[in-house]
Amino acid sequence: MASRPRTVGGFLLQLIREGTDNGHFPTEEELFEKIRMSRWLHGYGFYSEFLELDGLGPILEELRDLGLIKQARLQEDTGFAQWEVGDSWKPPRHGDNDRPPVPPGGNAGGPEEGDGGGGMREVISHPLLFALDTDDFDELVDNLFPEDEKNDR
């Protein structure tokens, strides 16, 4: 069972993570509704009446600025923004007794478990880790075949 978050931000993050895992990206309204109906919120002594819809906006923006979530797309019928987990962040999955599970290690157990290359593949295909930033990479590629470029001038 997942541990209970201790802040509204943490709870939002958990809801967005669950949505991303299930392929459903919640809108701000849906998130508000879930928080309002949450037994967890009442159990901690909060009063859902105090949570106005406008109150979620700054929290979501803060989570977005931290790179934890990002806007997935606009909902087709309503035009509301839908949210998913951020590009480079993957929320930790909690194991039994609220303790984080031991990662499988080695190359096995990546997203494509059993291919023998998940761990390393994740790192070498990651857009940021050990990569150049986009401008540097573009410049590097532009400078390939330097002798030929000179002949062009």
Added chain:
Amino acid sequence: MTVKTHTVEPVDSLSLLSLKVASNVFDVSSGVHHLSIRDQIVRARMLVRDLKQGDKKVRRILIVGAGVAGMSAALTACELGIEEVVVVEAKDEPLALMRGVTKRHVGPYMYEWPSPFYDNQTYPEEEDKAWLGNYSSPLCWDSKLPLSANALALALEDDLVEEYANGVTHLPEIYVCAHRHTIKKFVKDFAKREASNSLLRLQKHAQLRSETLRLSANEWPALNALGKKVPINPCAQISLDFAPQYVILAAGMGEENIRLTETPGSYSGISFWANDDLLSPPKEARRIAIFGGGDGALQDVLRVLTGFEHPLKFIEHLERKQSVKRALESVTPLLLSVERQSRQFSGWTKGHFGYSRVDNHCRKIAARLAKNVRVVRHVLKAIRLSKSTTPFGDDTEVALFVREHYFDKAYLLNRFLVHLIDACFREHQRTRSKKSKSTRPTKIPLRIFWGHKAIGSAPYGRRFNILVENIQTNANMNYEADHIVVRYGITKDTVPGKQMIQVSPKSSAQRTTLCRVELPFAVPSNA
């Protein structure tokens, strides 16, 4: 209680992490710290080895550039059973950079002097190197002496053509005369697509189709019915359609800086990999100004002063005299320790601290040897006579302008020999001034201007007038030269080496690189 166990397979990842430049894209040639021909072979070989180990599903690799590094990567990939290995090259044949270059010499071990195995340039030679054991290389050659770049390129090409002509089963597909802009666009698109796919994979979403390279090019080698290589026919291009899983960039070391100053229209010298006339015997008085403090500059200083094609000939000359050989041998252990410390320290530490230390040691050791009159006499014997227009040869010299107060990144062999010559000249000057002036023909003198940089130049009759600044005092001086050599090396801005070490997409001031770590001499065949 049930205890869960996981099978953990350690993998070698240094090459993958240090050479990664984008999602599933690696660069084995630009921005590298170690760039001898041996380093290029080993680096490429280890990258492919580790890639095969790190991703057991790798089937298709694209290699951009058919130089030594690119061919080494491609042949290793085939050797390891990677099914589709494609090499694309903008020029009309592999190893193009080295072709026609007869004035530069390469040898895989010569810069290991004074290690005991520096004098056999066969690669990867095992007989004399028992410690190498069962090592192999996709590019092999047999030569006791350093070869000209052109001779090595031709030898390697002969081997490759023979393999293609004999129908060796698994060889890379090599495409030459490929449109470089198409390749560049593909590489950028590929990296973007792989980055997106990486995120989608992490989020367990469906991935996008891999980017496909589509271009027209010529297959290499073109063989006639007898299996002989024939020239490429530019009209006989074929279409290539290839969707790689990984891209290895091996098409350029970055842009070589051969402009004397940053000023627009500044004097521009000739490239390191171009034939020059520095080895030609001086027919008339020449003042040669060499700018730079790294291997290129030091090599050229040695070439002009001695006329030797490569520095091993200088060592050979020194060792011909038993007393000088013994003197050199007495400092060899110290030189070796200094070199080891320098290489290892610079592998773990950014900045030039290691170079200044090793330079200081070399200077001291050279000064100590120069106290030996036989050493001085024999070193100066190797220096060419100047063809001076004045009785005392004052008008012919080699001037080396170095920005720092030490030589930059350079092999010990080049660094030490230039310091030794400098020390011997100084000692000779010191002792000569006590005696009457000799009327014997003079040797080409060497003057080193430490902490100086060029800030401008202009033609002055048949010479150049170069404005040089003392960086510490800002004092300027004019230097007249008949010939200018610019060896600033690779422009720093044109190389990568600034890998991100963060997981957030926000910008960060911190970057790192792992590629300074020293490479082994060869890779075991079964590693």
